[in-house]
Every structure is written in C-alpha cells, then in structure tokens.
Amino acid sequence: MKVTIDGIEIDVPKGTTILQAARMIGPEVAPPTMCYYTKLKTSGGYCRTCIVKVTKGSTQNPNPMPKPVASCRTEVMDGMEVQNITSPEILEARKGVVEFLLINHPLDCPVCDQAGECKLQDLGYEHGSAKTRYEFKRREYDMIDIGDKIKLHMTRCILCYRCVKTCEQITDGRVHGVVHRGDAAEISTYIAKAIDNEFSGNVIDVCPVGALTDKTFRFKQRVWFTKPVDAHRSCTKCSGKTRVWLKGDEVLRVTARKDQWDEVEEFICNSCRYDHKQVSDWVIEGPSKISRQSVISQNHYEHLNELKLQVLKQQKALGFMPLDKRP
Amino acid sequence: MGRKLLIHNDKVPNIHTLEVYRAHGGYASVEKALKTMTPDQVTDEVKKSGLRGRGGAGFPTGLKWSFLAKPEGVPRYLVCNADESEPGTFKDRYLMEHIPHALIEGMITSSYALGAKTSYIYIRGEYFYVARIVENAIREAYAAGLLGENILGTNFSHDCYVQVGGGAYICGEETALLESLEGKRGNPRIKPPFPAVAGLWGCPTVVNNVETIAAVCPIVNMGGDEYAKIGVGKSTGTKLISASGHINKPGVYEIELGITVEDFIYSEEYCGGIRNGKKLKAVVAGGSSVPILPAELILKTAKGEPRLMTYESLSDGGFQTGTMLGSGGFIAMDEDTSIVKNLFTFARFYHHESCGQCSPCREGTGWMEKILKKFLNGTANESDVELLWDIQSKIEGKTICPLGEAAAWPVAAAIRHFKQEFLDIAKSKKFIDVSHYNRLNKITA
Numbered sequence: 001m002k003v004t005i006d007g008i009e010i011d012v013p014k015g016t017t018i019l020q021a022a023r024m025i026g027p028e029v030a031p032p033t034m035c036y037y038t039k040l041k042t043s044g045g046y047c048r049t050c051i052v053k054v055t056k057g058s059t060q061n062p063n064p065m066p067k068p069v070a071s072c073r074t075e076v077m078d079g080m081e082v083q084n085i086t087s088p089e090i091l092e093a094r095k096g097v098v099e100f101l102l103i104n105h106p107l108d109c110p111v112c113d114q115a116g117e118c119k120l121q122d123l124g125y126e127h128g129s130a131k132t133r134y135e136f137k138r139r140e141y142d143m144i145d146i147g148d149k150i151k152l153h154m155t156r157c158i159l160c161y162r163c164v165k166t167c168e169q170i171t172d173g174r175v176h177g178v179v180h181r182g183d184a185a186e187i188s189t190y191i192a193k194a195i196d197n198e199f200s201g202n203v204i205d206v207c208p209v210g211a212l213t214d215k216t217f218r219f220k221q222r223v224w225f226t227k228p229v230d231a232h233r234s235c236t237k238c239s240g241k242t243r244v245w246l247k248g249d250e251v252l253r254v255t256a257r258k259d260q261w262d263e264v265e266e267f268i269c270n271s272c273r274y275d276h277k278q279v280s281d282w283v284i285e286g287p288s289k290i291s292r293q294s295v296i297s298q299n300h301y302e303h304l305n306e307l308k309l310q311v312l313k314q315q316k317a318l319g320f321m322p323l324d325k326r327p
Numbered sequence: 328m329g330r331k332l333l334i335h336n337d338k339v340p341n342i343h344t345l346e347v348y349r350a351h352g353g354y355a356s357v358e359k360a361l362k363t364m365t366p367d368q369v370t371d372e373v374k375k376s377g378l379r380g381r382g383g384a385g386f387p388t389g390l391k392w393s394f395l396a397k398p399e400g401v402p403r404y405l406v407c408n409a410d411e412s413e414p415g416t417f418k419d420r421y422l423m424e425h426i427p428h429a430l431i432e433g434m435i436t437s438s439y440a441l442g443a444k445t446s447y448i449y450i451r452g453e454y455f456y457v458a459r460i461v462e463n464a465i466r467e468a469y470a471a472g473l474l475g476e477n478i479l480g481t482n483f484s485h486d487c488y489v490q491v492g493g494g495a496y497i498c499g500e501e502t503a504l505l506e507s508l509e510g511k512r513g514n515p516r517i518k519p520p521f522p523a524v525a526g527l528w529g530c531p532t533v534v535n536n537v538e539t540i541a542a543v544c545p546i547v548n549m550g551g552d553e554y555a556k557i558g559v560g561k562s563t564g565t566k567l568i569s570a571s572g573h574i575n576k577p578g579v580y581e582i583e584l585g586i587t588v589e590d591f592i593y594s595e596e597y598c599g600g601i602r603n604g605k606k607l608k609a610v611v612a613g614g615s616s617v618p619i620l621p622a623e624l625i626l627k628t629a630k631g632e633p634r635l636m637t638y639e640s641l642s643d644g645g646f647q648t649g650t651m652l653g654s655g656g657f658i659a660m661d662e663d664t665s666i667v668k669n670l671f672t673f674a675r676f677y678h679h680e681s682c683g684q685c686s687p688c689r690e691g692t693g694w695m696e697k698i699l700k701k702f703l704n705g706t707a708n709e710s711d712v713e714l715l716w717d718i719q720s721k722i723e724g725k726t727i728c729p730l731g732e733a734a735a736w737p738v739a740a741a742i743r744h745f746k747q748e749f750l751d752i753a754k755s756k757k758f759i760d761v762s763h764y765n766r767l768n769k770i771t772a
Contacts, residue, residue, distance in 0.1 A: 093721065100690035101690070136697045183690060
C-alpha cells in the first residue's frame with residue numbers, strides 16, 4: 001500500500017497505522033505520541049497529540065476526512081495522503097492539545113525525577129507556548145504508595161492509560177485501572193490495593209511523565225548525571241536484558257531498554273529492576289544508545305568520542321594546532 | 328391538528344398494560360411483519376420511509392440497518408439507546424412511561440428485520456422507575472407469547488432484556504453504551520470499527536434511539552411510502568419534541584416534520600406562546616449541545632424564509648446562522664434570560680459529564696466552566712471572550728467522541744450571536760448569583 005505523508009511516499013504492508021508509516025519515514029515527520037505504545041494493544045487515541053490531517057482518503061475514495069484523525073489508531077489505505085508538519089492547522093491544533101495537557105500539570109520539573117527523560121517536557125518544548133493562559137488553581141492529589149517500590153504522584157498524570165494497559169496485558173488479574181471521570185479521573189489500584197506481581201515495575205517505564213516513579217531511585221540523582229549502559233544477567237523470569245544507570249561504580253537504578261521512540265524493547269521483572277543493584281550482578285555490554293537530542297547524552301562516552309574526533313577533524317582542516325602541540 | 332403516530336393514544340387509561348395496548352391496535356406490526364413479510368422486506372419499508380435516527384445525529388435508519396454485517400454463525404444484536412441524558416430532552420421517558428409496549432413492539436419488529444435473537448434496552452440510571460415500567464411490559468409480552476421462543480407461532484424467537492445504566496451522560500454515546508453494557512467503564516471506543524461491524528462483545532450490533540425503534544411500528548403498519556408522505560423533503564414522518572423553557576405549555580409534543588417554528592412556539596396546539604406575554608430572546612432547538620439561535624434567526628432563516636421544524640431547514644446556513652434539530656429538546660428563552668448564565672449551566676454539565684479519556688475534552692471543558700464562572704463572579708475581562716472562543720475551537724473535532732463538540736458548540740454559538748452580552752458583563756463587573764447551584768455542586772462534587 002502506498003501512502004504519502006507530508007509529500008513523502010512510502011510503501012507499507014496492509015494494517016499499518018499512519019503513525020507507524022510516518023515512523024518508517026523518519027522522526028522528522030513522525031507525529032509525537034504520549035499515550036500510544038507499540039507493545040501494548042489498544043493503546044493510543046487518548047492524548048490527541050498525534051492527530052494528522054487526511055487530505056485524501058484513498059485511491060478509491062479520494063474524499064478528505066472531515067476531522068483530524070489520531071494517526072496511532074488509523075490504518076492507512078492505498079493512495080492515502082496525509083499532512084502532519086506541512087499543515088499549519090494541525091500544528092495549531094497540536095499546540096492546543098499540549099496546552100490542555102499542561103494546564104493541570106504542576107510543572108514541578110525541578111524536583112521531578114522524570115525530568116530529562118520526560119515526554120511531556122519534550123512535547124512542551126517542541127509544540128507548546130512559553131506562557132500559560134490558565135489562571136486557576138491546578139488540580140492536586142495526595143501522593144500514594146503503590147506497593148513498597150512505586151510512588152504514584154497523580155498530580156503529574158496525563159491519563160495516557162499506558163500503565164492500565166500494561167497491568168491488563170502483561171500480568172494476570174486486573175488490579176489497576178481508572179476511577180472517577182472527567183478531569184477528576186485518576187489511575188488507581190482498586191481500593192488502594194497494591195500492585196503485587198512480578199512485572200509491576202514496568203508501569204514506571206511506560207509512564208511518559210513523573211506520575212509513577214521508582215521509590216528506590218527517587219531523589220537519588222538527576223538522570224543526566226548518570227551513565228546508562230546496556231547490561232544483562234541470566235534471569236528465569238524475564239529476558240534479563242536491561243539498562244543499568246551508573247554513577248561511578250554504583251548502580252542507581254535498573255530499567256528496561258528503550259528504542260528510538262522511547263518505548264520499552266522488552267519488559268523486565270521486578271527482581272532485575274529492584275534486587276540487583278551491584279555492578280557485579282551484571283554483564284555490561286557497553287554504553288546505551290541515547291538520542292543526541294536528549295539531555296542524558298551529555299554523559300555519553302560514545303557520542304563524546306565521536307564529538308572529539310569531529311572537533312579534531314575540523315581543527316585539522318582549519319590548520320588549528322592543539323594546545324599541547326603548540327611550541 | 329397534526330397527525331400523531333407514536334403518542335396518539337397516550338391519554339387512554341391503562342395504555343401501559345398489554346391488554347389495553349392490544350385493544351387499541353397494538354402489536355399489529357409484529358403480526359404483520361412476522362407472518363406476512365421477510366426480514367428484508369421490513370428493512371426495505373424502513374428504507375422507503377426515509378426514517379432518520381431520532382437520537383440526535385439524524386442518520387437514515389434504513390441505511391444504518393443495511394450496513395449491519397451478517398457473517399455466518401455470529402450473533403447479531405439490537406440495542407435500544409434509552410440513555411436519554413441531553414439537557415432539555417425528555418421525549419423517550421414520556422414514551423416509555425406511558426406506552427412502554429410501543430417500544431417493545433418496535434424492538435421485536437426491528438429485531439426480526441435485523442435477524443437479532445437478543446436485544447437490550449439500555450436505560451439511564453436516573454430512569455430506574457421507567458425501567459420498572461418497561462420490565463413489567465416485557466414480562467407481560469413474554470406471558471402473551473410475544474417474546475421468547477416461536478413468537479406468535481412463527482419460527483422467530485427473540486429475547487429482550489433491560490439494563491439500567493449508572494447515570495452517565497457519556498453512556499448515551501453508542502460505543503460507550505456498548506462498553507457499559509459489557510460491564511466495563513463507559514468510555515467511548517475509537518472508531519472504526521463501527522458497531523455495525525464489531526459492536527456488543529465484538530458482534531455486529533445496531534444501536535437505535537427509543538423513538539426510532541418505536542417509529543418502526545407505524546412504518547410497518549402503514550407502509551414506508553405512506554409514512555414518507557408525511558413531512559418535507561428528507562425529513563419524513565413525525566417527531567417527538569420536548570418543549571421546555573419560558574413557554575406557556577411545556578411538554579412533549581408529536582409534530583409532523585415541516586411545520587414552521589413560529590407555529591410551534593405560538594400556536595395553541597403546541598407551546599402556546601411565551602409566558603407572561605414576554606418576547607422570545609433565543610431558542611436552543613435540539614437539546615443543549617446544538618447551537619443557540621437568537622429569535623430573529625430561529626423564526627426566519629438568513630435568507631428570510633420561514634424556518635421549518637425539519638432537519639434541513641434548522642441547519643440551513645450552517646453554524647453561522649443555523650442550528651440542528653438534534654434530539655428535539657426545544658428550549659425557549661424569554662427576553663429576561665441571561666445567555667451567559669445559561670451557558671454556564673451547560674458548560675458545567677459537560678465538565679461534569681466528560682469521561683476523561685481524551686485530553687482536549689477532559690481539560691478543556693473544565694477550563695471553559697471556570698472562565699464562565701469568572702463572568703458570573705464579575706471578575707472577567709474582555710479578553711476572556713477571545714480565550715473562550717479559542718478554547719472551544721481547540722476542542723471541537725479533536726476528540727474521540729462527539730461530547731467534545733457538544734461542549735464546544737454551545738459556547739461557540741453563544742459568543743457568535745450574543746458577544747455583546749459577554750462584553751457588557753465583563754465591562755460592568757456585575758455579580759450574577761448562582762449560589763442556588765451549590766446544592767447541586769455538593770451532590771455531584
């Protein structure tokens with residue numbers, strides 16, 4: 001099936017969504033996502049940040065779609081034409097969605113553990129405005145402990161439903177869901193029942209904001225002062241392939257590995273996440289691939305080396321003599 | 328006198344019982360359809376009649392039925408949407424309360440046309456006493472062999488169940504209704520797939536309004552062509568209108584589509600004019616979510632033609648100078664009404680009823696309510712009108728289900744037609760008392 005996104009044509013198999021097709025083209029035209037998660041079925045469609053304009057439905061039915069559609073939940077048709085960044089209307093609408101997501105967000109980034117790896121920060125930086133037009137009291141909730149390892153800070157939640165879907169789909173027995181409705185809706189474990197299973201820690205990884213945080217890591221360190229490395233161990237419950245966040249020889253936290261779109265590659269078990277905090281527990285493979293745009297990459301040896309080489313190359317080209325070589 | 332097809336014998340004593348209902352010609356359509364017609368013939372009659380969905384969107388019912396997927400070995404369902412929650416609409420309640428058998432008769436005939444072995448009537452939580460009435464009627468129908476195995480000695484078997492909702496406006500949206508019926512949280516589903524392909528428990532499902540289903544009986548009885556003769560153009564048949572507001576005779580009226588709006592408001596047969604001899608200021612013609620229109624635009628279109636009570640005439644001029652027939656919740660307001668205060672009650676309702684699934688509606692409805700509250704408190708600025716306009720434009724069309732639009736349209740229309748009123752309030756800083764709403768706030772908070 002041929003689909004054109006922002007004037008770039010791509011051939012994709014049947015059943016591909018517009019978002020997946022856009023991601024195949026590249027990050028430039030891929031719409032931002034806050035709730036969609038490839039690994040989780042029926043996720044997406046809630047946050048509305050990935051809306052795009054369909055200017056031509058298909059070859060058979062060339063009529064445009066009347067309203068913007070959520071690209072994460074709309075499958076492509078042969079000959080479909082889609083506008084994302086080329087449509088000023090969509091950029092304006094997206095700005096509106098980001099504003100809605102931020103009006104009740106506490107903006108407590110300076111004390112939030114998610115800062116630096118927060119999707120809402122990135123989204124606000126790229127698509128938001130510098131000033132808020134909201135002048136009312138923001139929504140507030142008390143912090144809740146979900147079990148002894150996870151902290152729920154509902155005030156920061158954007159109700160993406162990712163954690164709900166994770167609990168539904170990777171473990172048996174639904175103990176986590178959404179209660180109340182409208183802007184009073186909150187994620188919750190029913191009657192404050194703790195999430196008590198081997199894979200509960202994954203809700204921390206899928207959370208795009210700082211609503212669900214790892215209590216063993218809270219306030220330990222800003223993420224950009226830690227060094228992420230890919231590591232593995234032999235585990236009977238999960239694949240054992242993780243990302244270990246180091247500060248010197250200290251293991252500050254363990255998370256699942258994330259791909260280019262900030263989505264978990266393989267879910268990991270709580271034992272790997274919480275119980276193995278020694279460097280000796282892990283076989284370290286090497287530095288994790290972190291996007292150059294991310295603030296975390298400043299500690300990245302791989303990139304630093306690359307950068308140093310580039311600088312040297314440029315200096316050489318300019319006939320610049322390094323300090324220590326100067327007479 | 329206009330012709331009545333649905334509530335013509337609503338004043339007959341004990342019409343809610345099967346005995347009296349049958350004595351007045353009830354269940355004739357079931358006899359006719361099951362014994363003399365094939366399911367496709369019934370569908371064809373409905374198509375010919377030009378009947379349009381009475382729930383609000385006005386989608387042709389025959390067309391909706393023909394979209395129903397019919398795979399082998401998969402059950403099909405008919406679901407009746409009796410979750411009538413639109414402020415200003417109370418026609419379904421009236422019908423179910425007085426003539427519950429009209430609904431059940433329609434359910435059997437429609438299910439026969441669709442080949443549905445099971446049907447559900449989803450009644451909103453606040454109508455629990457109506458649910459009892461309908462349940463009693465169903466019990467009577469089972470006893471008389473009109474429901475259950477081999478109805479009236481034919482091969483057709485059918486079961487009908489009543490399900491009472493939890494009292495959420497959002498469960499009137501068809502996919503949220505199906506979720507709720509399945510026992511889940513009533514969040515609207517993302518479409519496609521549409522219920523006609525994958526609805527209740529993933530099976531093909533038709534969801535129709537109470538009045539639509541009840542209207543199938545007269546269509547089968549009199550024939551689709553005959554039914555289509557009533558009305559104007561594509562708006563055929565009769566429609567129940569819930570008239571409320573500052574009129575002399577509020578209530579439920581059955582009108583032939585095509586009478587003029589002026590006639591409806593001022594004639595003695597219907598609303599009987601504005602109470603206390605006041606002048607008409609504005610009308611919300613189809614339930615709280617459709618755009619409000621000032622008196623001069625509701626009586627005459629922008630072209631100067633008289634406005635008719637039809638789907639087409641009411642929407643003439645788009646949203647710039649028109650509105651929608653919607654579900655027929657006709658709210659008239661006299662010259663003393665504060666549009667801003669009225670809008671606040673609507674905004675408050677949509678804020679309270681948003682399901683919270685998608686961000687523009689969850690956050691935007693509350694924001695709009697807070698800004699409108701500022702107007703009432705006398706603390707609003709003139710720039711707040713612009714802000715309000717901007718917020719509604721960012722909600723409209725960006726949400727999963729139509730609740731976003733339903734919340735945005737009244738705000739847009741009020742600003743479009745009554746902007747001066749907003750500016751005057753912002754300038755005067757006058758305090759408008761809504762403390763009597765606090766009682767409600769305590770209940771709902």
